[in-house]
Amino acid sequence: MIEALLKGIPLPTMIVGSDRIVTHTNAGISEIFGRDLAGENVVNLIRQAQASAAIEACLDNGRSGAARFVLSNHSGEHSFQLSAGAIGNGQAVISFEDQTRHEEDDAMRRDFVANISHELRTPLTSLMGFIETLRGPARGDTDAQDRFLSIMEREAERMSRMVSDLLSLSRVEVDERVRPRDQVDISGVLRSVIATLEGKMSDADITVNATNLENAFIVQGDRDQLTQLFLNLIENAIKYGGTGKTIHVSLSTIARDQPLRQPAIKAEIRDEGAGIDPLHLPRLTERFYRVDDHRNRNQGGTGLGLAIVKHxxxxxxxxxxxxxxxxxxxxFTVFFPQKS
Ligand SMILES: Nc1ncnc2c1ncn2[C@@H]1O[C@H](COP(=O)(O)OP(=O)(O)OP(=O)(O)O)[C@@H](O)[C@H]1O
Ligand SMILES: [Mg+2]
Incomplete structure (x- = not known):
């Protein structure tokens, strides 16, 4: 009876007798503790002051309560909300609700807000400084006015780009769980992205070496997002590839991609730029992450492009x-599962 009841509870749950000994457990308990705790003394199992106080209060006084409980196991450190409920005869039912995800989400949200505030503060400070200068020392100086106004324009554009990037990032994140349904030809997408960027490329004297873009490569996808993806990658190749160089864009199929465990379409964007120190590679797709070396300090990116690509x-x-x-x-190589 009690076993069946415990089995029906979705949280890791156990029952402890007035003698502190664990009498019953469900499968969730073995999962988080790594073993079935039946027969063990709860005093030895729960050794954190607040959590053990909650259990004591329940066993001794029949008072139900809850406390935070941190458990380190094979899959890392987990934070639980431990609840102890009195069920008569000096017994207690103790359950564990994993809070790790919530706490990580909270931390991420805090980081995110801090990052945005920081990123916006710099251009705003500069705008405010220039407004003051235009009102004061530069009042009668038309040359200076023109110069300052064009800097202000750049800063304002940067902020507006950042806001629209943040919006598209949050849109992609929202529908990340829903797989797109349309059939999209990636080579068509790549051709139109290259056409869109033609002006930028000729300004920088960059040529594109395209392989296989005349053939259709169909994936299950969202055309606008795929356009954005390749726009971000090729824009980076232009920005960081250097003037006078070539950008190599190619499409191919592979019979079986090991990580995806199925046939795949491979889209490759390669530049001939200065490259990236391997130390930065793992963090490159984080929001706001930029490699801040002397070469690209002045290129004015927000560090959101690759985060969008990743999502x-x-x-x-x-x-x-x-x-x-x-x-x-x-x-930068993207592998898509191939429609079979
Ligand atoms: N092709 C590349 N060659 C060298 N470095 C690159 C390349 N692509 C990206 N990076 C580095 O990775 C960083 C992150 O790229 P990402 O596209 O996310 O941001 P960004 O280009 O700085 O800004 P934006 O949000 O405008 O795209 C860049 O700041 C740059 O330092
Ligand atoms: Mg970029």
């Missing part, structure tokens, strides 16, 4: 591979 790839059930050799160039 779009994830939504398409694909994967992103980044490799880079310093002084040779960087390569």
């Amino acid at each position: 779009i790839v994830k939504r398409h059930r694909g994967r992103l591979e980044i490799s880079s050799k310093q002084e040779v160039g960087s390569q």
Whole structure:
């Protein structure tokens, strides 16, 4: 009877007698503690002051309560809400609700807000400074006015780009769980992205070396997001690839991609730029992450482009591979599951 009852409870739960000995447990308990605790003394199992006080109060005085309980096991550190409820005869039912996800989400949200505030403060401070200068020392100086206004315009554009990037990032994150349904030809998407960026490329004297873009490569996808994905990657290749260089864009199929465990379509964007120190590679797709070396300090990115790329790839059930050799160039490869 009690076993069946415990089995029906979705949380890891156990029953402890007035003698502190665990009498019954469910499968969730073995999962989080790594063993079935039946027969063990709860005093030895729960050794954190607040959590053991909650259990004591319940066993001794029949008072139900809850406390935070941190457990380190094979899968890392988990934080639980431990609840102790009196069930008569000096017994207590103790359950554990995993709070790790909530706490991590909270921490991420706090970081995110701090990051945004920080990123916006710099251009705002500069705008406010220039307004003051235009009102005061530069009042009669038209040359200075023109110069300051164009800096102000750049800063305002930067802020507006950041806001629209943040919006598209949050949109992709929202529908990340819903797999797109349309059939999209990636080579068509790549051709139109390249056409869109033609002006930027000729300004920087950059040529595109395209392989296989005349053939159709169909994936299950969202056309707008795929456009955004390749726009971000090719824009980076232009920005960080350097003037006068070539950007290599190629499409191919592979019979079986090991990590995706199925046939895949591979889209590769490679530049001939200065490359990225391997130390930065693992963090490159984090929001606001920029490699701040002297070369790209003035290129004015917000560090959101690759975060957006990562989420779009994830939504398409694909994967992103980044490799880079310093002084040779960087390569961003996206693998999409191929429609069979
Ligand atoms: N092809 C590349 N070659 C060298 N470094 C690169 C390349 N692509 C990205 N990076 C580095 O990774 C960082 C993050 O790129 P990401 O696209 O996320 O941001 P960004 O280009 O700085 O800003 P934006 O949000 O405008 O795209 C860049 O700041 C740059 O330092
Ligand atoms: Mg970018």
